[in-house]
Structure formats: C-alpha cells, structure tokens
Amino acid sequence: MSQSVDEKVRWTSADLDLLPDNGTRYEIIDGELFMTRSPHWGHQEVCVNIGTELTNWSRRTGLGKTATAPGIIFTDADNVIPDVVWASNERLAFLLDNAGHLIGAPELVVEVLSFGEENERRDRSIKLKLYSSRGVQEYWIVNWRLKQVEVYRRERATLKLAATLLVNDELTSPLLPGFACPVERLFT
Numbered sequence: 001m002s003q004s005v006d007e008k009v010r011w012t013s014a015d016l017d018l019l020p021d022n023g024t025r026y027e028i029i030d031g032e033l034f035m036t037r038s039p040h041w042g043h044q045e046v047c048v049n050i051g052t053e054l055t056n057w058s059r060r061t062g063l064g065k066t067a068t069a070p071g072i073i074f075t076d077a078d079n080v081i082p083d084v085v086w087a088s089n090e091r092l093a094f095l096l097d098n099a100g101h102l103i104g105a106p107e108l109v110v111e112v113l114s115f116g117e118e119n120e121r122r123d124r125s126i127k128l129k130l131y132s133s134r135g136v137q138e139y140w141i142v143n144w145r146l147k148q149v150e151v152y153r154r155e156r157a158t159l160k161l162a163a164t165l166l167v168n169d170e171l172t173s174p175l176l177p178g179f180a181c182p183v184e185r186l187f188t
Helices: 041-061 087-095 117-134
Strands: 025-029 032-036 064-068 072-075 078-080 082-087 107-114 137-144 149-157 160-164 170-172 180-182
Touching: 025 087, 025 117, 032 160, 041 064, 041 107, 064 087, 072 180, 078 117, 107 117, 117 137, 117 160
Parallel strands: 107 137
Antiparallel strands: 025 032, 025 078, 064 082, 072 078, 082 107, 137 149, 149 160, 170 180
16 A cells, blocks of 8 residues: 555654764754754753753752753654753653653743744744643743743743843843843853
8 A cells, every 4th residue: 555645754763873973963853854063052051051050059049950952852843852841840750751761841931043044934933832742841942043932921821922032131031930031152
C-alpha cells in the first residue's frame, strides 16, 4: 500500500533514537520533525545569562529550579527542547518521569531566537501554540540580536503578549516573587 501525497509522516519520540547524534537538535511538534544546527555563540551566551539569573533567584528563594535545554516530552508526538525553563518545586515533583525527563509544562519557558525565518516562525507561532495548549504560565521569547524580550502570560487559558522589554527595562514576573533583572544584563 502506498502513501498518498496528502498524508504526512508523523514522527514520534521513538524515531528520535534512530537519528544521528551529530550536533543537530531534533524536535517534534504535532508529529512534525524540526531540525536546527547548534546555536550561535551569542545565542548560547544569552541562554547562560538567563539561566544564571533564574538560578540565582531560585537559590535565594528556594522556590524552584532552572534548567537549560532540558527537553520536554509532552506526548509521543510533541517532544521539544526549549532553551531555558523554570519550574516551582511543587510542580517539578509532578513533571519528572522515572528517567528524570520533563513530561509536563513548567511554569516558565524561554526560547532565545535562532537565526532564520523557519526558526523564528517555530518559536513565535508553533511553540507558542504548543506551550499555550500545554499549560505553560509564562513564555519569554528573547531576541539576542535586537536585545529585547517579549513576555507572554497566560490569560483566559492562552498565552498573550503582555510586554516587549528593551535593554533599559527591567524584567519581572508574577511567577517569580521578588525577581527583578535589568534586561541589559541578559545580553552582557
């Protein structure tokens, strides 16, 4: 039996094990495979800065944990690798499977934009919809080239743009009591 042109191949988490380990990042969203190369140094530097700010705040408050590029296995057809996540201790206890993988939505997800129209479309549209439908409370899209942070917050069961912050602004969040970070610090 042949596959019709209209039928798309639906990728699953099991398929990822068959792909080469060559530095390419593989993600599956709604059964569609997305591949990206290792990110630019500037992208990685910003991820480290964000992770450091969230980790330092978490250590001071004891309210949660931060991870960089942890991977989230929502379902067999939705398996993504956000750049940074933060989860409260209470939620984290329910998010990890026996192998230590995230299998549900942390409160905060951060994506740092990679170069390219397809990468940007994935973070701004496809992942925004996925994170919204899975219960992420806050989503930051960070543009390291323009030095800005778009903050999306849950409003009536969906993530909506709440603010676009520039280098002279301060990043705060109702999820993170007392967290305040000059946006400029994320890019230095």
